[in-house]
Amino acid sequence: MERVRTIALLGGGQLGRMFIENALRFPVQVNVLDPDPKAPCAALAHRFVVGDLNDVDTVVRFAADADVVGIEIEHVSVEALERLKAMGKRVVPDPGVLRTIKDKGLQKEFYLEHGIATTDHVLIEDPSEISRHAHLLPAFLKLRTGGYDGKGVMPLNSFADISSAFSGPGVLEQQADIDVELAVMVVRSIHGAIAVYDPVEMVFDPRFNLVDHLRAPSRMTPGLIEGAQKLAVQVVTAFDAPGIYAVELFLTKKGELLVNETAPRAHNSGHHTIEACASSQFDQLLRVYMGWPLGDTTLRGPAAMINLVGEGGDGRVAVHGLEDVLAIPGTFPHLYGKEKTRTGRKMGHVTVLAESDVDLDAAIRKIKVSCKVLPEPTLPNDLTGTT
Ligand SMILES: Nc1ncnc2c1ncn2[C@@H]1O[C@H](COP(=O)(O)OP(=O)(O)OP(=O)(O)O)[C@@H](O)[C@H]1O
Numbered sequence: 188m189e190r191v192r193t194i195a196l197l198g199g200g201q202l203g204r205m206f207i208e209n210a211l212r213f214p215v216q217v218n219v220l221d222p223d224p225k226a227p228c229a230a231l232a233h234r235f236v237v238g239d240l241n242d243v244d245t246v247v248r249f250a251a252d253a254d255v256v257g258i259e260i261e262h263v264s265v266e267a268l269e270r271l272k273a274m275g276k277r278v279v280p281d282p283g284v285l286r287t288i289k290d291k292g293l294q295k296e297f298y299l300e301h302g303i304a305t306t307d308h309v310l311i312e313d314p315s316e317i318s319r320h321a322h323l324l325p326a327f328l329k330l331r332t333g334g335y336d337g338k339g340v341m342p343l344n345s346f347a348d349i350s351s352a353f354s355g356p357g358v359l360e361q362q363a364d365i366d367v368e369l370a371v372m373v374v375r376s377i378h379g380a381i382a383v384y385d386p387v388e389m390v391f392d393p394r395f396n397l398v399d400h401l402r403a404p405s406r407m408t409p410g411l412i413e414g415a416q417k418l419a420v421q422v423v424t425a426f427d428a429p430g431i432y433a434v435e436l437f438l439t440k441k442g443e444l445l446v447n448e449t450a451p452r453a454h455n456s457g458h459h460t461i462e463a464c465a466s467s468q469f470d471q472l473l474r475v476y477m478g479w480p481l482g483d484t485t486l487r488g489p490a491a492m493i494n495l496v497g498e499g500g501d502g503r504v505a506v507h508g509l510e511d512v513l514a515i516p517g518t519f520p521h522l523y524g525k526e527k528t529r530t531g532r533k534m535g536h537v538t539v540l541a542e543s544d545v546d547l548d549a550a551i552r553k554i555k556v557s558c559k560v561l562p563e564p565t566l567p568n569d570l571t572g573t574t
């Protein structure tokens with residue numbers, strides 16, 4: 188391929204915005220397509236186009252002049268990506284990989300076919316089938332397609348819960364006895380080189396089913412760290428296509444590592460790499476797009492990433508406690524530029540680097556109590572004036 192001059196990015200959210208922040212260091216044009224005219228990328232993209240990511244013609248027309256086509260969200264037209272690939276463009280992730288990953292059922296089958304450890308599961312067409320698989324309860328039911336950020340996933344603890352189960356095709360999987368949830372970012376270049384980051388520990392916020400914060404390095408034995416990295420590399424090797432991948436894993440209380448799911452794109456669990464690693468996930472993705480050598484994944488020291496998630500309802504965003512966060516040594520706040528907040532919406536994050544695990548714990552706690560994202564009109568009294 189000739190020199191890459193133009194990247195067409197499908198999706199204009201915070202992942203695209205952080206990608207552009209880094210890509211601006213180089214003479215490459217990044218165009219973005221998103222249905223929301225006020226998406227986080229709107230002010231940063233070289234060319235920002237408002238349009239439907241699932242409309243084949245819109246996507247093909249948007250990316251027609253690009254050398255590389257990338258995504259920052261899975262909910263895009265795979266058919267359009269296939270057409271763009273047939274037109275000779277470098278499409279990352281490969282449309283075939285995205286087709287498998289977008290369907291949680293196909294994704295699970297893929298792991299089984301490739302001998303990759305994952306939770307026991309069955310594919311069902313309808314919740315009426317759940318009673319036939321009682322041995323899997325307590326379980327998780329996941330819609331095969333269309334879910335994101337924990338939506339489309341529900342725990343089923345007993346038969347009593349079946350009446351409220353999602354309708355439509357799903358994956359019913361046994362509840363894993365989770366000790367720690369991990370994510371491993373893996374990069375594969377267009378030449379087949381692999382780079383892998385340190386596993387991160389993810390701590391979930393049960394209110395929103397979203398990552399509350401993550402920390403790196405994980406506090407596992409060196410053997411488990413190596414095992415997690417090997418499993419993640421096995422997944423990416425099986426997909427056999429360039430890109431950046433976030434492989435989400437469960438470490439069970441019995442010490443078993445299982446693949447939960449994979450995202451073929453930059454991911455929330457890699458945000459800390461911007462400040463904590465020599466080459467960030469966004470830098471690596473650019474290297475993949477450009478056909479450049481991969482970067483250094485070494486973690487500089489203990490790091491955490493705390494998501495700033497909207498609370499208290501809808502409205503214009505008000506971030507409280509930012510100055511308190513800035514006063515903590517080693518913090519790097521990122522606000523995504525979203526005008527409107529709503530409960531459970533990812534509005535930003537704070538990365539913090541620390542000297543030790545103990546300092547890191549203290550910083551995480553401080554950031555979590557200092558910083559809140561609320562809608563403007565409904566300020567609780569105790570937070571008024573702390574902006
Ligand atoms: N089999 C399981 N056993 C135990 N917990 C599970 C299981 N499957 C999912 N979970 C819990 O539900 C969370 C969300 O599940 P999953 O990652 O499959 O969904 P998702 O909608 O893709 O989420 P996200 O987009 O936030 O990654 C997991 O991180 C985990 O906490």
Ligand SMILES: [Mg+2]
Binds near residue numbers: 435448
């Ligand atoms: Mg997940």
